[in-house]
Amino acid sequence: DNAWQSWIINVVAGFLSQGPFPLRSAEILDPRNEAILGWMAANYLPLLRFQAGPHKPEEMVGVIRISAYSTSVTFTLKSHYHLDQLPIYIANGASYSLFSHTFDHYGIRTAWDVLHDEIVRRSMRHAPCSPKGEIIYRERPSGRRNRSPAVLYGTGDTSHCVDLIRSLLFPYAPCPVAPCAFDGSYLPEMTGPFVVSLNSPLNALTP
Structure with missing residues (x-):
C-alpha cells in the first residue's frame, strides 16, 4: 500500500543520500510505467534506429517479467484493442501500441x-x-x-x-472476452521474439 511504499522510498533515499552523489526525488513505478520502461530497454537498439523508419510490431521484442509473486507480459499489438493497451509515443513521431498485463499470484x-x-x-x-x-x-x-x-x-x-x-x-478458467490466458484474463495472440526476465532469489532453483 501507499504507506509501505513511502516507507521504502524514505529508507532507500536515506541510504543513498549518504553517498557522494546528489539524490533527486524518487518514486516507485506503477506497473504500467514499469512495463513501458522494460519494453523500451529490451528494444533499445531498434528504437535508436527510428530514423530508418518505424519497425513493424512483429519486429519488436516482447517482454515477460517473472517475479516472486507475479508475472507480467508486455508486447506490441497489431490490431487488437483492450483496456490494458498502452499507447506509447516516441519523440520523432513513431508510435506503438503496447499490451501489458500482470498475472498476480503467478510468480x-x-x-x-x-x-x-x-x-x-x-x-x-x-x-x-x-x-x-x-x-x-x-x-x-x-x-x-x-x-x-x-x-x-x-x-x-x-x-x-x-x-x-x-x-x-488446465482446464482454463472461464473466458469472458476471448482470447484468454490460463487464468481467464484477456490476452491477445503473442507472436514474435520475447525476452524473459527472472526477478526472484529462487532463480537458481527454477527447473
Whole structure:
C-alpha cells in the first residue's frame, strides 16, 4: 500500500543520500510505467534506429517479467484493442501500441508454494519439480491429524513435474472476452521474439 511504499522510498533515499552523489526525488513505478520502461530497454537498439523508419510490431521484442509473486507480459499489438493497451509515443513521431498485463499470484514463489501444497494434499512424498536431493518442509492443511510439517524429497523428474503443472493450470478458467490466458484474463495472440526476465532469489532453483 501507499504507506509501505513511502516507507521504502524514505529508507532507500536515506541510504543513498549518504553517498557522494546528489539524490533527486524518487518514486516507485506503477506497473504500467514499469512495463513501458522494460519494453523500451529490451528494444533499445531498434528504437535508436527510428530514423530508418518505424519497425513493424512483429519486429519488436516482447517482454515477460517473472517475479516472486507475479508475472507480467508486455508486447506490441497489431490490431487488437483492450483496456490494458498502452499507447506509447516516441519523440520523432513513431508510435506503438503496447499490451501489458500482470498475472498476480503467478510468480516463482507462488508457483513453488502451489506445487508443494498440492503434493502435500495428495499425500505424496516426492517433489518432482525440485532438484534431486533437496528436502522441503511444508505445513499440512488444517484439519489433518498429523500436524507436524510434511517432508518432501526433490527428485528432479521433469516429465512428472510437467504433468503436475498441467493438472494445476488446465482446464482454463472461464473466458469472458476471448482470447484468454490460463487464468481467464484477456490476452491477445503473442507472436514474435520475447525476452524473459527472472526477478526472484529462487532463480537458481527454477527447473
